Amino acid sequence: xxxxxxxxxxxxxxxxxxxxxxxxxxxxxxxxxxxxxxxxxxxxxxxxxxxxxxxxxxxxxxxxxxxxxxxxxxxxxxxxxxxxxxxxxxxxxxxxxxxxxxxxxxxxxxxxxxxxxxxxxxxxxxxxxxxxxxxxxxxxxxxxxxxxxxxxxxxxxxxxxxxxxxxxxxxxxxxxxxxxxxxxxxxxxxxxxxxxxxxxxxxxxxxxxxxxxxxxxxxxxxxxxxxxxxxxx
Numbered sequence: 001x002x003x004x005x006x007x008x009x010x011x012x013x014x015x016x017x018x019x020x021x022x023x024x025x026x027x028x029x030x031x032x033x034x035x036x037x038x039x040x041x042x043x044x045x046x047x048x049x050x051x052x053x054x055x056x057x058x059x060x061x062x063x064x065x066x067x068x069x070x071x072x073x074x075x076x077x078x079x080x081x082x083x084x085x086x087x088x089x090x091x092x093x094x095x096x097x098x099x100x101x102x103x104x105x106x107x108x109x110x111x112x113x114x115x116x117x118x119x120x121x122x123x124x125x126x127x128x129x130x131x132x133x134x135x136x137x138x139x140x141x142x143x144x145x146x147x148x149x150x151x152x153x154x155x156x157x158x159x160x161x162x163x164x165x166x167x168x169x170x171x172x173x174x175x176x177x178x179x180x181x182x183x184x185x186x187x188x189x190x191x192x193x194x195x196x197x198x199x200x201x202x203x204x205x206x207x208x209x210x211x212x213x214x215x216x217x218x219x220x221x222x223x224x225x226x227x228x229x230x231x232x233x
Contacts, residue, residue, distance in 0.1 A: 007053075007077070007078035007079075007081040007082050008077070008078075008081040011074065011077055011078060011081065013074050013078075014046045014049060017046045017050070018046075019136045019138065022136045022232065023046065023047050023050050023134070023136065023232075024050055025232075026047070026050075026134045026136075026231055026232035027047070027050035027051045027053070027054050027134070028054055029231060029232075030051050030054075030098050030132055030134060030231055031051050031054035031055050031057075031058060033096070034055055034058060034064065034066055035064075036064045036065055036066075037064075037065050037066075038066060038067075038094075038095040038096075039066075039067050039068070039069060039087060039092055039093070039094045039095055040055060040066060040067070040068050040069070040094055040095065040096060040097065040098070041068070041069045041070075041071075041094035041096070041097025041098070041099075041124045041127075041128050042068045042069065042070050042071065042075050042079070042097070042098060042099075043071050043075075043097065043098060043099025043100060043117075043121055043124060044071050044072045044074075044075060044099070044100075044112075044115030044116075044117045044120075044121060045099070045100040045112075045114065045115050046100065047098070047099070047100030047134035047135070048075065048098050048099055048100055048134070049075065049078060051098045051134065052068065052075065052078060052079060052082065052084070053082065055068070055084060056079075056082035056083055056084050059083065059084060060083065066084060066085075067084065067085045067086070067087050068084050068085070068086055068087070069086070069087050069088070069089050069092060069094050069097075069124065070086060070089065071089065071099075071115075071117045071120040071121045071123075071124050072115055072116075072117040072120065072189065073189055074115075089120060089123055089124060089127075090123050090127065092127075093127055093128065094124070094127070094128045095128075095130065096128065096130035096131070096132060097124055097125070097128040097130070097131055097132065098131075098132045098133075098134055099112070099121065099124075099125070099131070099132075099133060099134070100112070100133070100134050100135060101133055101135050101139055101223075102114055102139065102147070102148045102221075103139055103140075103141045103144050103145070103146070103147055103148055104133070104135060104139050104140055104141070104230070105141055105142065105143060105144045106142070108228070109144055109222065109223070109224050110133070110222070110223035110224070110226070110228070111144045111145065111148060111150065111203070111221055111222060111223075112221050112223055113150070113151035113194075113220075113221025114148070114151075116151065116153075116177070116186055116188050116189075116194050117188065117189060118151060118152075118153040118188070118194075118218070118219035118220065118221055119153055119188070119189075119190050119192075119218045119219045120189055120190075121223075122219050122223070125223065125226055129227075130229075131226060131227065131228045131229065132228070132229050132231050133228040133229065133230045133231065134231050134232050135230060135231075135232050135233045136232055136233050137233045139233065140233060142202075143201070143202030143203070144202055144203040144222070145198070145199040145202045145203035146202055149196040149197055149198040149199075150171075150196070150197045150198075150199070150203055150207065150220060150221050150222060151177065151194050151195065151196060151197075151220065151221040152166065152174075152194065152195040152196075152197060152211060152217060152219075152220050152221070153188055153190065153192045153193075153194060153217070153218040153219045153220070154192055154193055154194075154195055154216050154217050154218065155192055155193075155215075155216035155217075155218070156192070156193050157216060158214065158215060158216025158217070159176065159193060159195065161214065161215075161216070162174075162195060162211070162214055162216065162217060163175075163195065165210075165211065165214055166195065166197045166211065169204065169206075169207055169210050169211065170199060170203075170204045170207065171197040171198060171199055171207075172198050172199055172200045173196075173197070173198045174195055174196065174197045174198070175195065175196055176193060176194065176195060176196070177193075177194040177195070177196050190218060192218050203222065207220075207222065208220045208222035208224060
């Protein structure tokens with residue numbers, strides 16, 4: 001499998017991939033599962049992108065009729081540029097899906113969201129029963145929130161309320177994720193903003209459940225209660 005940093009010259013993503021050798025090995029293992037005619041769900045992030053690349057190679061080399069469902073604009077654009085047909089999220093049922101994670105705790109709780117596609121990722125996870133999670137050993141943590149903050153996808157009108165509630169629920173800080181290629185905050189595919197809730201002692205078990213009750217909260221980056229097959233670590 002040859003790694004191409006960008007699927008197209010105009011898509012400068014991903015900029016770099018940590019643990020590339022290990023992720024490439026895992027991507028080969030996962031992509032080998034695909035059979036002719038399948039629909040595969042592709043999550044956000046570099047691990048999923050590498051699987052997409054390998055699926056595109058198998059499509060070219062073996063003539064497999066593979067189609068994908070993506071969770072982000074960049075994944076969908078990359079798939080088209082790699083020659084893989086894209087189907088609409090939420091309107092088909094993938095045979096299986098692959099995604100990455102930022103953290104996984106001993107109880108199987110998962111923290112995701114650096115790509116910012118929280119709602120679309122949850123929609124894919126809910127529409128597919130066979131979920132493969134591609135991670136390397138660095139993603140294993142004793143408690144969630146020790147390395148990364150918890151993203152919260154929130155309507156712009158509700159930012160102040162959600163920040164205050166997140167701090168009441170134990171967050172040490174909560175602030176908007178700011179864009180690198182634009183002035184102002186990051187805007188998600190759904191037109192919402194992303195809050196980052198940071199914790200000094202890990203994420204409380206009820207945080208997702210409590211925050212989801214607030215008006216204007218679309219999703220959080222906490223994935224709880226999903227059965228997954230972990231590949232790679």
